[in-house]
Amino acid sequence: MHGFCGRFLHVDLASGRSVFRPLEESRLRHYLGGVGLGTTLLHEYAPAGVDPLSPANPLVFTSAPLVGTGLTTTAKFAVVTKSPLTGFIADSLSSSHFALELKRLGIDALVITGQAPSLAYVSIRGQHVEIRAADHLKGKSPQDTESSIRAGLSRPGVWVASIGIAGEHRVRFATISNEGRHAGRGGVGAVMGSKNLKAIAVQGDEETSVAHPQEVEAIADVLRHRSLGSLTDKYRRVGTVANLAVFNRLGTLPTRNFQQATFEDADALSGETLTQNHFSRRHGCAFCTIRCERLFKTRGGAGTDQRLEYETLFALGPLCGISDPEWVLQAAGLCDRYGLDSISTGGTLAWAMEAAEKGLLPEARALGLRFGDGGGVLAAIHAIAACDGVGALLAEGSRRAAIETGRNSSDWAMHVKGLELPGYDPRSLKTMALGLAVSPRGACHNRSGAYEADFSGDVDRFHGDSERGGMVAAAEDFATILDSLIVCKFLRKCFSDFYAEAAELLSQVTGWAYTAADLRRTGERIHTAKKLFNIRERWQPEDDWLPPRLLSDRLPTGVGKGVGLSPDELREMVRGYYQARQWDENGFVPQWKLQELGIEPATH
C-alpha cells in the first residue's frame, strides 16, 4: 500500500492492552486520512450517546496519505472525538514533527479508549507500546511535559503531544498541544484529560511509501515554488494577525462580545503595528515553506517570545475590549501554558464580562472581569485552568455557563452548538453566517471558509439569500478534502485547479486512480459522514442556528452600520443549504443520498 499504512493502533488505557488492526483499502480510498478516516473510526468506536468525558469516548489521532511525502505544508495530523463542548463531532488539526513521527510509526490512526487508573502517558516506539506513570508531569505545561518526557526517555527523535493543566481539569475547551501548536477547538484536550492521559510520545522509523516518487516530487516542486510567491505573501510577511486591521476596516471585527464590529483601538493591535513594534522572529511547521508563524516580544515576565495568530489576537483583544498588545500577548501565553483554546477562552470571558456588567456573576466582577481590563483577563484564565471559583463555571464554556447563570444570559452567549464564534462578524459576512450556523463542529471558520465568497466580490456580503447554500456546501467539501489529505489551508490558493491537481497528486502518491470528480464526491461523502455522527448524537434542526444577538441587534458602527441579520434571512440561507446538499427540508440526510455516496451502514 502506498501513501497509507493500512493499519491503525488501538490502545485501551483501562486494560492496558494495545493492538494493531488492519484498515481495509475501501475505507481509505473512500474517506482518505485525517478528518475523513477519523470520522469513520469515531462512528465505529463511539457508542451512541456516549458521554464525551467518559472512558468510552474514543480519542482518535489520524495521519493522512500526503503526510511524509515531502510535500510542503503536509506535516499535519487530526484529532477526532465527540466534543465535550458541543456533544457533536470535534475534529481538530495540529502540525509539525509530531505529525511526521506519528506516520513513521507505520499507522494511519491511533485510537485511544478507556481511562488510565492514574495520570499516565503512552510511549510508542515502533511496534512497542508502553503506558507509563505520569504523576511527575501533573500540572506541567505542554512545553514542560514535552521536555520532561524527552529528557526521561533519553533518546533523540521522540515527539510529544500533551495536555496542560486545563486538560487535566477537563476544561471543556482544553487543547492538545505539540511543539507550541494546538489541536485547539472542541475540547479534545478535555477528552484526553478525562482518560488520565497526559501525553503521547511517538518515535517511528517507517518511511511513507509513494507509488510514483518522481511524479510526486515534480508536483511537490511546483507547489513549493508557488508557495513562495505573492499568493502567500500575507502569511509569509505578516502572518494571520494581518486580518485584524482589515476586518476592522470592513466592519467585521467582533468587539466587546459582538456588541460592535469595529474596535476603536484596532490600530494598537493591528498586525502591522505588532510587526513594527513587537516582532521577534518567524517560525514554521516542519518542512513548511510558508512559515506563517509569528513570535512577538513580550515586555514583562520572562520576556519570552509569544506566538500569536489572528484568532487569538481577536479573542483576547477586541472581543474583550483589550487594546494593549502586552495584555493580549500575556493572555495568549497563559492559554498556551495551560492548554486552552484561545477562541473559546476569549468568547467565554467576553460573555462573563457582559454578564458582570449587567449585574450578574459578582464573583467575576470581583476577579476584575470587565471589558478592557487586561488584569481581569489574566486572573480569569488562571481561574479557568484551575477550575477555581467562578473559573469552574467558565471552564464549562459560554453555553453551559449561560444556562447555569440564567437571567437571559444565553442571549449574549456567542456560540453555535456550544462552540464559541471565531473572529468574523456574521452580520457583515452573510455567506460566513450560514457557514457558521450549519457547520457540524459548531461555529468554525476552518471547516468551510465560507468567508471567501464574501470577500470575493461575487456576492453582496451584507445580504444573504438561498444561493449561499451551494457556496457553503462547496466550501465545506473543499475544506474537508484539505483536512483529509492533509494539506494546510494556507496552500489552498497555490493550486490553479485544486480538484484536478489534488486528484493527480493523490493518484501518484497512492497508485490508486482518482479523478477530480472522485475527490469532489469524497469531500461530500466525508462531510455527510460527519453530519451523520451528529444526527446519531441527536442533532436537531434548531442546532443549525446563530446566537440571538446576531439575529436581533444591528451593527452599530463601521461600514456595515445599520446592517442586521434577520431570522428569515438566515432561515432562507439554511433552506438553500439543505437543498444544495440534497438533504430533506429539516436537514436530515435521506437514505438515497447515503446510497449514492456509498456510505456504508456501519457509518450510520
Next chain:
Amino acid sequence: MMPLMEDRSSPPGATAIVLAGGKSSRMGTPKALLLFDGEPLIVHVVTTLRRLFPEVVVVAAPGQDLPSMPVTLVRDEVAYQGPVGGICYGLRASGGNVSFVTACDTAFLSSRLISHLLAQIPQHDVVVPHWQGRLQPLHAVYRRSVLPLLEGQLARGELRPVFLFDKVPTRRIEEEEIRLFDPEGWSFFNMNTPDDYSEALTRWSEASIPCTVELFGVARLVAQTREVSLVLPPEATCAEMFAALAKKLPVLVGPVISPDRTRLVDGYACNVNGLQFVRSPAVSINPGDKLVILSADAGG
C-alpha cells in the same frame, strides 16, 4: 448599499495608433511636448492608451524629437501628408487586425467610449464618431484590411480619411450614442492654439478625481505608509489608480502592483470604501472614493 460599478474591459489584441507628426503651426511649439499633468502631452496620451491596449504605435515626422516611451515608433515616409499618411504608416506597423487611431493632443480620451467603439468593429471595417456635425477620423477604429484602400488614396493625393468611409462598411456613432459614454464630448477636444491648451489645463484640474488609497498588511509594510491621496484623470479606472499609486510609491511595483502598473499581483485585492471588492482593474472610480489595498486571502 452597494452601487453598481462599470467594468471597462479592453478588447484583446487591438492596437492604438497615435499620430504625432503634425506641424503644430498654430500652437507655435511642438504639441507633443506640451507639459500636461506633469509630463509631455504625448506621454500622457500614450500612458492612457497603454492601460487599454497591449500595443501602442506612435507615428512621428522624420527627425521629430519625442520623449522615450514604451511604444512602437515609426516615422512618416513622407512628412506632413496629413492623417491618411499617418494612418497608413500606423496600420502597417501595428500587430493587430484592429486599431484605434487618435492624435497626440487628445488629452481627454474616454476609455468607456473607446471600448464602445471597439465593440462595434466585428460587423464593420471602420467605426467613426460623428460629433456636432463632424466625423472624427482621428478618434476612430480601423480594420487593418482597409490599408490598401488608404494607400490608394495616398497615391492619388486624397488626404482626407472621410473618402474611405463611403467605400467600406462604416459604422457612424451618432452624438446621442456618444453622450452615453462621454456626455460632453471631451474626447474630441484637440489643442490647436495656446488658448486651447489653456482651456485643457483648466478642464483637467476641474475634472480630476481625488481619492484616497489605504494600504493594509504587506502593502503598508512595504510602502511604510498607511494612506496616500491621489488625483486621478477624469473617468479614471482602478488601472489608472494603480498606475498613479505606482508613480507615487514605486516600491509597490513588483511586490504589490504588477510591473505594467495596471493591476495588483496575485494574492492582493482591492476594495472600494470598505464595501465592495473589485475584481477587474477596469472598474471606474468616483471622486472621494477610498480604495483599500489588502491581501486577497482572509482567514487563519
